[in-house]
Amino acid sequence: MDAGTRILTYLNRLGNWHVRGGHPVPAIQVVLDILFLLLLSSTVLFIFQDVRRTWNSRELRGDVTIPGPLITRVRIPPYIDLPSVQLKQVSVPMMCYVGFVLGLVSGAMGIGGGVLFMPVLLYGFGLSARNAAGTGILLLLVTVIAGTFEQAQHGYVSLKLAMTILMGSSVGSQLGALTTHYLPNRYLRLILMLLIFVVIGMIGWNLVHLGER
Numbered sequence: 001m002d003a004g005t006r007i008l009t010y011l012n013r014l015g016n017w018h019v020r021g022g023h024p025v026p027a028i029q030v031v032l033d034i035l036f037l038l039l040l041s042s043t044v045l046f047i048f049q050d051v052r053r054t055w056n057s058r059e060l061r062g063d064v065t066i067p068g069p070l071i072t073r074v075r076i077p078p079y080i081d082l083p084s085v086q087l088k089q090v091s092v093p094m095m096c097y098v099g100f101v102l103g104l105v106s107g108a109m110g111i112g113g114g115v116l117f118m119p120v121l122l123y124g125f126g127l128s129a130r131n132a133a134g135t136g137i138l139l140l141l142v143t144v145i146a147g148t149f150e151q152a153q154h155g156y157v158s159l160k161l162a163m164t165i166l167m168g169s170s171v172g173s174q175l176g177a178l179t180t181h182y183l184p185n186r187y188l189r190l191i192l193m194l195l196i197f198v199v200i201g202m203i204g205w206n207l208v209h210l211g212e213r
Contacts, residue, residue, distance in 0.1 A: 033207050039105070040200045043119050047193040050123065068126030070094060085131045098124070102139075118192060129188045 016024035065086040074094040081088045102116050117139050121132035148157060183191075 030207075033203050036203050037200060037207070040196050040203070044193055044196050044200065046119065046123065047189055047196075051189050051193065065128050065131060066126045068122075068124050070098065070120075070124040071126060085125075085127055085135065087125065087127075090125075122189070133188075 017027045017030055067087060071087060071090055074091050076091045076093045078092050079089045080092055082090055098120065102120065105116060117136040118132055121127045121135055122129065125132075127135065179188075
């Protein structure tokens with residue numbers, strides 16, 4: 001998280017760029033928008049391929065925990081068992097490296113659970129959709145606390161905006177948690193994909209119109 005914040009500070013020092021001959025635009029906005037598009041597009045493509053492959057099948061992946069490639073292919077000792085999510089012999093160094101990358105991207109781009117944590121937990125570790133949702137919320141809580149403190153020290157936090165949005169999101173998160181108990185996994189993945197796709201459209205629209213205002 002700290003490394004991501006340092007990258008954000010560096011990008012903020014790049015000044016303004018002229019995009020398509022329009023008004024000067026902060027370089028950090030252009031860079032982050034492009035990174036957002038690349039990351040989100042790859043996430044949507046991966047989820048879409050998985051949903052299409054398993055839509056009419058009886059595959060249980062996502063409904064129950066089935067160890068993913070980060071568990072079965074990465075064999076770096078020491079190991080730890082995670083009985084609460086039905087995983088055994090999980091590499092501790094691998095989890096630390098994955099956590100570093102997630103924290104780096106979260107700190108630099110402000111991305112939280114849905115975009116980063118859920119795909120990694122679902123497809124990398126192989127957790128069920130419900131275990132991934134619960135674990136992702138805990139990861140988001142910890143990274144948000146650390147990231148908010150780090151970003152606030154650099155003056156990047158708008159407390160009034162955050163508190164206003166929090167009033168609505170606190171209610172929405174409760175409804176979302178209840179939804180995971182009733183919707184099948186394939187529908188949960190489809191909803192995640194559609195939400196990310198909407199965000200891609202918004203960022204793409206913003207990029208196209210940079211420099212016009």
